[in-house]
């Protein structure tokens with residue numbers, strides 16, 4: 329057993345403590361917990377009556393009319409104008425839109441309420457209320473006291489609850505959830521997806537010892553020459569940790585173990601944050617062909633935390649993307665977080681299996697999780713299945729780029745996404761946005777996000793989906809943002825938004841940057857089951873033709889072309905899609921229709937991926 333003094337690398341410490349999400353607890357899947365999923369009560373409150381008084385001022389904490397309070401009526405003369413009732417219940421997790429017709433198109437405030445009993449706790453244990461995600465703004469109250477608020481519809485957050493705050497029985501928990509869209513939020517007013525509202529992901533009490541490991545990252549040290557490491561069978565592992573608790577700064581020791589390879593390292597800390605670096609032998613690297621995960625065990629006093637972690641290196645070398653030193657081609661597909669046959673947000677591990685199962689039917693090795701961070705179940709499943717992941721923040725279309733406040737909100741979501749998933753080997757790309765229109769302000773904004781992501785995590789590639797202008801002969805990508813991203817990704821729709829599919833064959837592609845080129849989207853709409861000749865829009869034959877021509881175009885792509893994630897795996901709900909015959913509120917570019925049936929184009933792409941896989945072996 330090697331005993332090592334922690335290298336409290338000052339620079340690393342600095343960047344770690346600069347995380348906006350100081351309090352976020354990672355790996356809640358493997359901590360002691362009590363689920364608060366299940367049946368909650370609700371009140372629909374479009375005027376925010378429970379929050380503002382009649383002068384439109386925020387109500388005082390003790391105001392009996394505030395919806396976080398619920399005083400029992402004193403008697404028959406008492407006037408009470410709100411309340412929670414078993415006649416009005418809703419399931420958590422889950423979007424509200426799909427749960428009852430009254431919610432279908434609703435955007436605004438809904439109050440969620442439930443009670444829970446104090447879990448059995450040791451004297452020194454601490455309790456945190458954790459939300460996987462709430463779309464979009466959440467104000468959280470316990471027993472009439474505000475715990476805090478969070479903005480951002482797709483990332484987790486937590487608040488500490490002191491033991492004194494908890495009653496033995498009937499703790500009154502209320503969440504004000506508001507999914508109204510605003511110009512200065514992220515995303516902004518305009519998106520091509522359904523604005524599902526609600527407590528859309530798990531809610532739980534996470535119980536920790538006094539001192540605990542709150543955040544950590546452990547990965548292959550990015551600077552090592554991976555080919556040499558493979559040859560020598562000796563790898564360098566590095567990472568950081570962040571502790572929480574009153575005694576964490578007094579020479580606490582953390583033990584990091586990977587039992588399967590007999591590794592046990594002790595790092596000593598004189599600060600609540602630090603970094604580590606050690607060697608490991610006999611490590612099998614993670615890849616789509618061999619998604620090897622190791623149980624990694626962290627111990628800090630009473631706090632024992634395990635995780636399943638894969639080790640791999642992703643990098644760009646000139647025009648190529650290398651995984652563990654070998655060139656890869658990404659056979660991808662884009663996915664929205666939606667279970668189309670039930671017209672609802674995906675919410676649990678069975679849903680993740682369903683979506684990734686469909687993706688595997690297509691023989692992909694990569695998924696683009698568009699356009700916001702998906703549920704942690706997805707990235708954990710991708711780790712086990714060996715599917716590479718592109719994960720994105722909802723900086724989509726025309727964000728308010730000149731607004732510093734908006735940049736801050738985007739960075740916060742970026743931090744939360746990175747912190748939650750930085751131990752998922754499958755995640756190889758952080759995307760800072762999609763189809764943002766070129767301007768000086770936008771490029772400054774987006775560059776700042778790229779730099780921020782690189783500073784937080786140097787073990788992944790950074791990208792953003794760019795747009796391309798069509799000039800028949802050549803598609804030339806010179807978006808100034810391409811200078812800063814590791815790979816140049818573009819959304820390509822020639823043959824759908826411009827011209828007809830046959831125009832693709834002759835189209836040529838070139839980038840201004842000596843970097844890998846990736847098609848983050850390409851696709852065409854078809855209503856499942858509608859058949860006609862190939863030139864008829866919305867027919868499965870049109871979409872099939874589009875993909876055939878796209879794949880022909882692939883034959884003449886420049887050598888830096890390293891993959892694609894077509895748009896999209898399954899039809900998805902969008903209020904922007906109002907053709908009364910073919911769309912009816914659905915974006916029809918799915919290769920699978922909203923009933924779960926595979927369209928003709930699915931098989932065209934699958935065949936291409938099957939062949940590509942053989943070629944690449």
Ligand code: GCB
Pocket residue numbers: 520699762763819849895915917
């Ligand atoms: C895009 C967007 C995507 C849309 C898609 C479409 O470029 O990135 O969110 O849904 O096009 O169907 O037009």
